[in-house]
Amino acid sequence: MNSFTYVEPAEPQPEIPLAGGDVTEGVVRVGDTVRRPVGPNAPLVHALLGHLEDVGFAGAPRFLGFDAAGREVLTYVPGEVAGRPRPEWLADEGRLASVGRLVRAYDDAVAGFVMPEGVRPDQGFSLPPGMPPEPPYPAEVVGHMDYTPDNIVFRDGVAAALIDFDVAKSVTRVDEVYNAMLYWAPLSDPADADPTLRDVDVPRRCRILADAYDMSDVDRSRLVEVAVLRTRRSWFSMRRLAEERGGGWARMWQEGVGDLIKRREAWLDRNGPSLHAALTAP
Structure with missing residues (x-):
């Protein structure tokens, strides 16, 4: 999947902070999308999510591009996660x-x-x-x-x-x-x-x-x-x-x-x- 700029809907929507894990910060929900900072492993992640979409795997978000702030735009995945304190x-x-x-x-x-050619895992250290x-x-x-x-x-x-x-x-x-x-x-x-x-x-x-x-x-x-x-x-x-x-x-x-x-x-x-x-x- 090629990277591209995400086209925002005409009606502005609020940013709702989402509780992340131990190291991911700045994750927000905007309507039916999630915005995240771009990490060092992004090229592989985007290609991987594109593959999962192509093969019809329903258990992952879809990569939609980048917003005007340079953040990743992903589909929001509805459901329940185990936050803290753990349930x-x-x-x-x-x-x-x-x-x-x-x-x-x-x-x-x-x-x-x-x-893809030139894409390799990057763990950032x-x-x-x-x-x-x-x-x-x-x-x-x-x-x-x-x-x-x-x-x-x-x-x-x-x-x-x-x-x-x-x-x-x-x-x-x-x-x-x-x-x-x-x-x-x-x-x-x-x-x-x-x-x-x-x-x-x-x-x-x-x-x-x-x-x-x-x-x-x-x-x-x-x-x-x-x-x-x-x-x-x-x-x-x-x-x-x-x-x-x-x-x-x-x-x-x-x-x-x-x-x-x-x-x-x-x-x-x-x-x-x-x-x-x-x-x-x-």
Whole structure:
């Protein structure tokens, strides 16, 4: 899809601020559209959204162009997201399963996406020194990779759409499921989990997500390994994002996200066997 200037309707409409996630600021709703600042990964995101529109994937906004202020214009996706404080329904296992199905539907829809010439993922930071290696598996899809409760839209209690594709990049399907588990199982020390999810059965919830995604046996066997490697890398990437991009990234680092990541790594080391057993049991 080519970039172009969005034609505003004749009747002016008010800008209504929308609550964003941890790092996206300045997002507003104008009528049936959303206006967002243009991020460093915009060329890939716009091409990706164009592909999803072309293949008829209904679970994503449409990119409409740029407004007079230079902001992205996207279609507004109606529904319910889990703001803060998190709602009790975050723990609902039926909703959890629907997240797994939506992630699978997205990955299947994007499987045929070919990046346009000259377009590559841009995560907005340079490679930090000492960054641990990535998991040793070839990329399969351009994943969403930010399945936080803020970025999944529900309708009638079912995950129906994804928003905020800013960190889209080439990954494996295991990476995609791990990312969903990270926020929805959740994969974290219970002390760092949202109160709504602090006492849930995490291995069981991982199994629900894996089953809903229809995860292959091979991918299930790789999940814990990928989770550990991605967690180790995230400490370095989060620190570099805080240094180079500031804003919400710096705030998260100052609030202790680095320590949280280290606790997650220790928790995965302790609980990896039980997660693996739950994922691979007949």
